[in-house]
Amino acid sequence: MMRATRLAKLNRMADGSSPRVLELCSGCGGMSLGLQAAGFSLLAHVENDPVAAASYAINFSPPVGVEKDRWAAPRDMIECSASDLAEDLGLAEVSGEFDVLAAGLPCQAFARIGRSKLRSVTGDEDAFRNDPRARLYRRFLEYVEAVQPVVIIIENVPDILNFGGHNIPEEICQTLDELGYHTSYTLLNAAFYGVPQMRERLFLIAYDRSIGQRPTFPDPTHAAELPSGYEGARTVALKYIPAENSHFHPIPIPAADLPGAVATKAALSDLPYISEHYRDPGEMRRRKLTDKLPYRSFSGLSAYAKRMRAWKGFETGGETDGHLVRLTPRDFAIFRRMRAGADYPRALQIAETIFAERLAQESPRPRKGSKRWIELRNSCVPPYDPDKFPNKWWKLEPTFPSRTLTAHLGKDSYSHIHWDSRQQRVISVREAARLQSFPDGFRFAGAMNAGFRQIGNAVPPLLALSIGCHMLSQLGSALGRLTDDIEGAEAA
Template structure:
């Protein structure tokens, strides 16, 4: 890989003179990572996103650089089909790719790396190794080609922890080794969004690389909150870390919250002030007519938490007296189940409740149908979901108002049963705006497309508050001097969880 030391030196001088670092983001989605970088004082110079709806959302929320048309700014692009110079030419930027950007960032698609995604690929393609052949699993190699073309002084990659075990291969170690040959100091670690003010237990890998001329190793933000990780997350973390080499690793110890850190933001603190929604069972036709962009007033009688105030008042994304995104799924069979589920309940408990509801319905029948008959099956189907409780224990989950939410994924674009509102009076899954709040998108952030597309964009995104913490630390590192931080490989005994 070519190293253009003079170019990188000029970029560092530019940044250290006070100019905002210019960012090119690949696989930008709707802009969660970009929002964090913008809040930390970076300049969003260009982005690449192949999903046209997500690309439109990005353009709705971020102004194009001077001289770039809104049509070009909102257009979808494919990082495989277009080179860095193609992107620059298409946008009409004044300088070539190697001179246009200081930072290269990407939240690379995680479906081929995530264990849940691997299982789906196996079932769809009938191939146990389908995840290895998924083109998305090779995008990191394409990303490295962008590194050579752009010659950034800093690099940020976000992905799921399972990328540490891609069929036994630690992909971040490979990326780091390649980047070190290209003149970068590298490091990676696991960060959980709940430790950075996001009301969601969301574990992600972050890899950062800095030009070696800085003379420092990358660092990661210190947690501002403390939270107890559920056993499933602790287990996944342990499995991922097993694939970190015992010697010569680029892994950085996971930052630990201090004993004095504030508690994690709860789901109640996050969304209790958002509009009360009941049209889905009172007037389904009204819910069908409602659009993602339609506004409803906030709940004025609810105490406003510090987190909610921050989401309402995010600079550049301030909300007024009302907010968009108040659409929910119409699943009438399950509303009575939602109402009876206790906070924190999962699918096996929901299934038990559904069977109780079915038994009650049978008692109301003047002539109960015979067990196993078609009328009996039909009535049961009106009350009881069809999924096996043993195979899908985590398919449903009712939010606990006192705790952070579980991880939001792109699958909420298809169903939101993993996030049922704790308020039994509302008997529903979360709305688009509630999902956005749990991901730390401010209330003024808008989503293009209909409900399913909005949910998918939110689930795919990097939480903006976590992105901002990473970006703030990165900017500090870019301004640091050789005497401020040590250089050298991570010692083998530093692999503390």
């Protein structure tokens, strides 16, 4: 039965049908957007965050016959089985519906950066291992058995390769081997694929063994020098790659003659100049995420900006939305004085200078430790320990890609301070979307914090597009050779 189900899907794809996708943990749809642009059809998705599920439904139309409210409904992949999903959406028997099973499984349990916080909150030294999100990959494998896809794609943080000394992707691959797949995994950096962001992620791809094709990964389209720290992080992540019989694919390396990575200034310069947060905070408070502003008049519009304005199905005219920024008046003066590339320790030095200047303006000068002295200090100096939060703040470098955007943007976007000191602010929601390669016509449900969180959680659409195009190329070549074999196998 398993064999016949996948053969029928391969036969349909060989006849020219677009591969049909079910995505688990879809978020607002970054991976789906890239796969759709590559030529895949979006048939269903599962996302338990109601706001992200709403964003998905805003941007992607439901398949014919699927009701809009069912398409937009949040679902938990633990509570909702594959057959439950198919029944809920009015689809046929689940194993025959989906050709591709994709998932951006929650990364918080795997990321080393969050493990200390999880320990402090729970008091459990092994809290990251016991986090229920760390076991979702097993639920994913149950979906594989139910759906019988011919293509599988998983995205996660590199630390999933070294989860307390355990290589989870290798375990997944071994299980998929037993289920009749050829599998590979590697690390891809989004900056190598046209995204203006240094974002390293694990990707695992599997093909039904009948295709006779072991998955590979797209060649980089852009070159960039990895910042300090990336090689060390890679070394830690790759520590548990097996010496023999590994499914690990060598990390693609950019060719020397490729164009340079897209820089933040090229990516963002045509977006609106924002100063309301310090000129008229009331106006910023009244602004909604859906409110639109015109693009800046800007000569020499970058190819990247043009692409974000003209993405098929998400084209914009002369304006776009998402121009909300945080109102943090204590720090505007610090942002203004910071140099590009400066981090929190430097910001703290600047804050101390501003505090000293403010003290000098007082008459009489407040006594250290007095109520007025404390009041002034709190109005100038952030309270964070630079030894504990060395990278809490960071000012974008206009001639380089951005650092990684994370879901923590929903709580604190100081990791991405705009390079233009005149604007003295952190990035806006639309600027974060641009850095993640969401087109300007892509809309986000919810308010500002929810928008930031959805963007930080997403797979960069341009990276997903590169992967999707590469997979279709591999599948097309293989299916062209296999048509006769598939028909013969079905007859047998």
